[in-house]
Amino acid sequence: MDALHGLRVLVAGENPKTLDAARSGLAAQGAHPAVCEADPGAVVAAVASDPPDAVLALDGSEDRLRAGLDPLGLMIGPPVVPVLDVVGPRDPFDVTAARRLSALVGLHTLRDRAAELEGVIAAQAVSRRRELDSAQLDGLRRLAVAAEYRDDNTHEHTQRVGHLAALLARSTGLGDRMVWLVREAAPLHDLGKIAIPDSILLKPGQLSDEEFEVVKTHALLGARVLAGADSELLEVAERIVRHHHERWDGTGYPDGLAGEEIPVVARMAAVADVFDVLVHERPYKDSWRVEAAAAEIHKGSGTQFDPAVVEAFDALGPSGWQSDVQFV
Ligand SMILES: [Fe+2]
Numbered sequence: 001m002d003a004l005h006g007l008r009v010l011v012a013g014e015n016p017k018t019l020d021a022a023r024s025g026l027a028a029q030g031a032h033p034a035v036c037e038a039d040p041g042a043v044v045a046a047v048a049s050d051p052p053d054a055v056l057a058l059d060g061s062e063d064r065l066r067a068g069l070d071p072l073g074l075m076i077g078p079p080v081v082p083v084l085d086v087v088g089p090r091d092p093f094d095v096t097a098a099r100r101l102s103a104l105v106g107l108h109t110l111r112d113r114a115a116e117l118e119g120v121i122a123a124q125a126v127s128r129r130r131e132l133d134s135a136q137l138d139g140l141r142r143l144a145v146a147a148e149y150r151d152d153n154t155h156e157h158t159q160r161v162g163h164l165a166a167l168l169a170r171s172t173g174l175g176d177r178m179v180w181l182v183r184e185a186a187p188l189h190d191l192g193k194i195a196i197p198d199s200i201l202l203k204p205g206q207l208s209d210e211e212f213e214v215v216k217t218h219a220l221l222g223a224r225v226l227a228g229a230d231s232e233l234l235e236v237a238e239r240i241v242r243h244h245h246e247r248w249d250g251t252g253y254p255d256g257l258a259g260e261e262i263p264v265v266a267r268m269a270a271v272a273d274v275f276d277v278l279v280h281e282r283p284y285k286d287s288w289r290v291e292a293a294a295a296e297i298h299k300g301s302g303t304q305f306d307p308a309v310v311e312a313f314d315a316l317g318p319s320g321w322q323s324d325v326q327f328v
C-alpha cells in the first residue's frame with residue numbers, strides 16, 4: 001500500500017486517460033502525484049513551483065523533458081523516469097511498478113550524494129594542498145636564509161636566482177604552478193654549502209683541485225637534506241639542488257647527466273645561477289658587465305646550458321635579466 005509512501009511524483013503526459021490512470025495508480029501506492037502536460041516548458045514551470053522527487057514521463061516524452069529540465073547535462077533536477085521503465089505497456093500501475101519506481105528514484109538520490117561527496121573531497125584536497133604548500137614554503141624560506149648566511153657576499157644571490165629562474169620558466173612556457181615552484185625552490189640551489197668549511201667557501205683566489213672536489217659535494221649534500229619528501233615543492237627543490245651543476249654536454253656533476261636527462265628546472269636554475277654570479281662580485285672575482293655575462297651564457301649554449309633555456313634567456317633581454325627581485 002505504501003511502496004511510494006509520501007513520494008512526490010509529477011506525471012507528464014498527453015493523454016488524459018493514461019494521465020488519470022497513472023495518477024490513481026501512484027496514489028494507491030502512497031505517492032503524492034501531480035499531473036501536467038508533456039511539454040518541457042510546462043514541466044519546467046511545474047518543477048520550479050513545486051519540486052517533485054521524480055517526474056514520470058508518459059508517451060515517450062522523457063528525452064524532451066530531460067533536455068528541458070537539465071539543458072547542459074549537469075545531472076541536476078529530479079530524475080525523469082519513462083513509464084515503460086516501471087510498468088509494461090498494458091499493465092496496471094501496481095505494487096511491482098511502485099517498487100521499481102522507488103528503486104530508480106533511490107538510485108538517482110545515491111548518485112546525487114556521490115557527486116556531492118566527490119565535490120566535497122575535491123574541495124578538501126585543494127584546501128589541504130594550499131595548507132601544505134604554505135607550511136612547506138615557510139620551512140623552505142627559512143632554509144634559504146640559512147644557506148645565505150653561509151656565503152657572506154651572496155645575501156641576495158639566492159633570491160635573484162629564484163627570480164631569474166622563474167622568469168626563464170615562464171618564458172619557456174611552463175605553467176603558473178611550475179613557475180611558482182621554481183621561484184620558491186631555486187633559492188635553495190646552494191643549500192649544501194652549509195656543510196662546506198669557510199676556509200674553502202670564502203677563500204679568495206683559486207681553489208686547489210682537492211678544495212674544488214670538496215665544494216662539488218654541496219650538490220649531493222644539499223639534495224640529501226631534501227630527499228624523500230612527499231611534496232611537489234620539496235621534490236622540485238631537490239632536483240634543482242642536486243642537478244644545478246650538471247652540464248648539457250654531460251660533463252657536469254654530481255651525476256654527469258646530459259641534455260634532457262637533466263631536470264628542466266635545474267637547467268633553468270643553472271643559467272640563472274651562472275649569470276648572477278658573473279654580474280656580481282665574489283671573494284674570488286670582480287663583477288662582470290651585463291653584456292659580457294650574457295655573452296658567456298651564449299657561449300655555453302649547447303655545451304654547458306640547454307639551448308632552449310638560453311633562447312628563453314635571450315627573449316627576456318637586459319631588462320628581464322636585471323629586473324627587480326619579486327615573487328612572480
Ligand atoms: Fe652550486
Ligand SMILES: [Fe+2]
Nearest residue numbers: 157189190273
Ligand atoms: Fe649560486
